[in-house]
Amino acid sequence: MGKKLLNELKSRLKTRRDHLLKEFEHRLKEFKDSGGHRLTDTADIASNIIEEQVVMSLAQVEAKEIKQIDNALEKLESGKYGKYGICERCGKKINKQRLMAIPFVYLCIKCKEAEEIYGRLDDEYDEIYTNQKNNNPHDN
Secondary structure (H helix, E strand, O other), X not given: OOHHHHHHHHHHHHHHHHHHHHHXXXXXXXXXXXXXXXXXOHHHXXXXXXXXXXXXXXXXXXXXXXXXXXXXXXXXXXXXXXXXXXXXXXXXXXXXXHHHHOOOOXXXXXXXXXXXXXXXXXXXXXXXXXXOOOOOHHHO
C-alpha cells in the first residue's frame, strides 16, 4: 500500500474519530440532561426510558467504532504498516476498496461474512477459514 493512500486513510480515520467523539459527548450530555426531569405521567416515563436506552445504545456503538479507529491509527502511527490492512483473523490482505469504504475495518470480506453468519469468530470455526484457501476476488 502506497504512502499516499496510507496518509489519506489516516486522515479519514482521524476525521471520523473526531466526529464520533463530538457525537459521543453530545449523547452523553443529552443523557445526563434528561435525568433531571420529573415525570409523572407513566407514558412520559416510559418514553423517556426508551429514549435513554436508544441514546445509550448509540453511544455504545460509537464507542466501539472509536476503539476500532484507535486500533487502526495505532497500527498506522506505530510504523507497523505491515499490520494495517491485514485481516486479524486469517492474515490475508484486506481489499483496498474495503479499506477506503471503512478505514478501520479489521476483517477481510470472508472473515466478516463468517462472523455475521456464525455470530462470532473462534477456534470452533477455524475449519471454515482453512477450507476457504481459494482466492476471493473481493479480497485480492
